[in-house]
Amino acid sequence: MEPLLTARGIVKRYGRVTALDNSDFDLYPGEILAVIGDNGAGKSSLIKAISGAVRPDEGEIRLDGKVVHFSNPMEARAAGIETVYQNLALSPALSIADNMFLGREIRREGLLGSVFRMLDRPKMAKIARGKLSELGLMTIQNINQAVETLSGGQRQGVAVARAAAFGSKVIILDEPTAALGVKESRKVLELILDVKSRGMPIVLISHNMPHVFEVADRIHIHRLGKRLCVINPKDYTMSDAVAFMTGAKAPPAESIAA
Numbered sequence: 001m002e003p004l005l006t007a008r009g010i011v012k013r014y015g016r017v018t019a020l021d022n023s024d025f026d027l028y029p030g031e032i033l034a035v036i037g038d039n040g041a042g043k044s045s046l047i048k049a050i051s052g053a054v055r056p057d058e059g060e061i062r063l064d065g066k067v068v069h070f071s072n073p074m075e076a077r078a079a080g081i082e083t084v085y086q087n088l089a090l091s092p093a094l095s096i097a098d099n100m101f102l103g104r105e106i107r108r109e110g111l112l113g114s115v116f117r118m119l120d121r122p123k124m125a126k127i128a129r130g131k132l133s134e135l136g137l138m139t140i141q142n143i144n145q146a147v148e149t150l151s152g153g154q155r156q157g158v159a160v161a162r163a164a165a166f167g168s169k170v171i172i173l174d175e176p177t178a179a180l181g182v183k184e185s186r187k188v189l190e191l192i193l194d195v196k197s198r199g200m201p202i203v204l205i206s207h208n209m210p211h212v213f214e215v216a217d218r219i220h221i222h223r224l225g226k227r228l229c230v231i232n233p234k235d236y237t238m239s240d241a242v243a244f245m246t247g248a249k250a251p252p253a254e255s256i257a258a
Helices: 043-051 073-078 096-100 121-134 152-166 182-197 209-215 238-246
Strands: 005-014 017-027 032-037 058-063 066-068 081-084 170-174 202-205 218-223 226-231
Touching: 005 043, 017 043, 017 058, 032 043, 032 182, 032 209, 032 238, 043 058, 043 073, 043 081, 043 170, 043 202, 073 081, 081 152, 096 121, 096 152, 121 152, 152 170, 152 182, 182 202, 182 209, 209 238, 218 238, 226 238
Parallel strands: 017 226, 032 202, 032 218, 081 170, 170 202
Antiparallel strands: 005 017, 005 058, 058 066, 218 226
């Protein structure tokens, strides 16, 4: 099976600091790939390069086998890569439906939309309700309620639902359970597995090892600005992963070549 999304030899420098040092990356169709690493390992820079938030200084990114150059996140979105950042990028004062369509609002047909630029709010609300229902987020009763009235888990659900609704090829989740309690984290993990069951590949960046080992198909371990190894969570323990990540233990040769 060929990877859906690859990165080869990615280099990103910030002045004298090299955040990415010939970093590689592979995401296969239909999988959950967890990306773990110590603070400062370069995980965020790698994801930003893939999602168009930063432009790498060197290297090549391929999507569906074709070389892509993203100047900004909107270009990555247009190519089918949706990212849910740690801060969710939601507007608290706007409604759930407005947040779902933020930056891609649907206008009314005819002159009302083309000339007066009026939005088709009923249509947006209907689509938003359908997407939330598909993902089992039925606890949200009113699609027009402000996001600031939702719990942390519900907000995360809205952000993931938005990514699932518009991401046609890849969804990237940056620390989706970092600020959530046990019950809400469980809901988000179930949501991630539900999105995967629909055939959507997911990149999961997380420090929560139990969550990573529960849902990930493969684990990409990042260290000192590059991919150290890729392991199967069924073959290694959480202690092994932490040891590889911190340099306390050398990874096996076969995982480095993965």
